[in-house]
Amino acid sequence: MTADAQVGTVDERREHAGGAPPEPLVAIRNLSKYYLRGDQVIPVLVDIDLDVPEGDFVALMGPSGSGKSTLLNLIAGIDKPSSGEIRIAGVDITQLSDADLALWRSANVGFIFQFYNLMPVLSAFGNVELPLQLTSLSRRERRDRVETALALVGLSDRATHLPNELSGGQQQRVAIARALITDPTLIVADEPTGDLDRTTAGEILGLLERLNRELDKTIIMVTHDPKAAEKAHRVVHLEKGVLVH
């Protein structure tokens, strides 16, 4: 199967539902995650229910170790739950095989990490282009897209720079361009400003806000910075693996 085949447009899904209110883009039901240490069960997420409608900008907050990253990773399809359901654009990703999940991620998720996670040997251009290497786009199409994305994050003049020739804020902007490049269903960001100073953090948050407002991107962002959370439409709190609304 291809990821694209599973992901219809919003309109299609609405039709399938026969006029009923549309299913939210992300629908999480009874989601739990445990770790086993010896014969001890360590609950990390307990019975989570969460809906994220399309176009939303959600901030996930909570103390350190409360399970924010774990929840975000599950939604992004890079971790597997112990039980429960995660439906994204109609697909229960917990049921996908590893290979299908990888394919699904490449088409549906844009990642933004706290430490940028750029490939040190690739230029800004090469890093942004990376997800497109998995597509059948021509070289020219890839170049056009990368140039557009770099322009959007204001780094057209830094295309040939290696990550270590860029500031933290610039690196994160490259990462944002990389997250956008495949036009994903969902953007996940884990503490995207955690490694940046106030001013730079503000710029990055402004950029995320624009993605949400102007490009209609659905964003789920983990943060423990209240200033960052202010930019979101909605704040969801986690405490010891439990959602507190």
Added chain:
Amino acid sequence: MFVPLLVLRNAFRHKLRTTLTVVGIIVAIVAFGMLRTIVDAWYAGANASSSARLVTRSSVSLVFPLPLSYAPKIRQVDGVTRVAWANWFGGIYINERNFFAQFAISPSYLDMYPEFVLSDDERRAFVADRTGAIAGRKLAEKYGWKVGDQIPLRGTIFPGTWTFNLRGIYDGAEEGTDTSTFLFHYDFLNETIKQKLGGRGDQAGLYIEQLAHPDDAAAVSAAIDAMFRNSLAETLTETEKAFQLGFVAMSEAILLAIQAVSFVVIVIIMAVMANTMAMTARERYAEYATFKALGFSNGFVALLIFAESLGIALFGGLLGVALTFPAAGTFAKTVGSILPAFKVSADTIVLQLAAALVIGVVAAAIPAWRAARVRIVDGLRAIG
């Protein structure tokens, strides 16, 4: 285009580490090639020998001579068309380090060795000069001898300084032909022993028989040995090849050790490179996890590691093969007369490249397997 570029840039991230690894592989591949060539050269003497010739020696030991009176008797044996004999001289040229084989040969000897190619003029000059000698091309080149030179040899078995006139330099008809032997007249040796040294002359170190048909080797050998059974000097006759292999067999243990060492060298560099690749891969777990998060497969990550490892190993391997030739050339110059046919064979080159390939694959195997299996969330945590 994307994968090769990525692999190449990754390989040069730690220039010193990669350089040292490549140097290590070069050294290992050159050493491997040299050791194998030594073993090859050792066997080459036997391979170059003719199966149409028999060698007869004392059944007790090679160091005991046989009476010269055997020559006509051996010649009478059915199937023998020619007999020659030769004595080991064992002289020293200037000093002990200059080892090369020296034989006093009977007049018929050169007729039986058509692989020793000598011009008619030089052959005539040699035959005409009682104290004349001929030397192989390799030997002559090593010591810078020219035809007409006087070559003094200090006798160890036969006392005194023996001076020979170099009358000819022979070439090998084939690549494997030994051209590092020094040959002179048996008659000169024999007469000197009898007249000046007061020793017992008329003795031959070994006889060489030319066979009418190589297939008769076993029967003719048996006939010769039967003839001298229960005499004072019993004989042992075998094909020249078996005789040469007998020499080789004496050193079989050494050859085995050399072969073992050649493989140990490869195993060591394999372990060193496996460690390097493991270290390299471990440093990049977060990158591999990022690749996978973006949708790249486990196989892609393994491919990056395999390609980098193979690239480094084959690069080192090719340089190693290239450097084996000058190394072998230098080595051959130094020990030329001990291992006459010292030449890097095509088999050795293939083995060297195969070794480089195996080094690359083995070194990458465990790191690639681990990197492919590492969970994305665990890999991502490797940074933060």
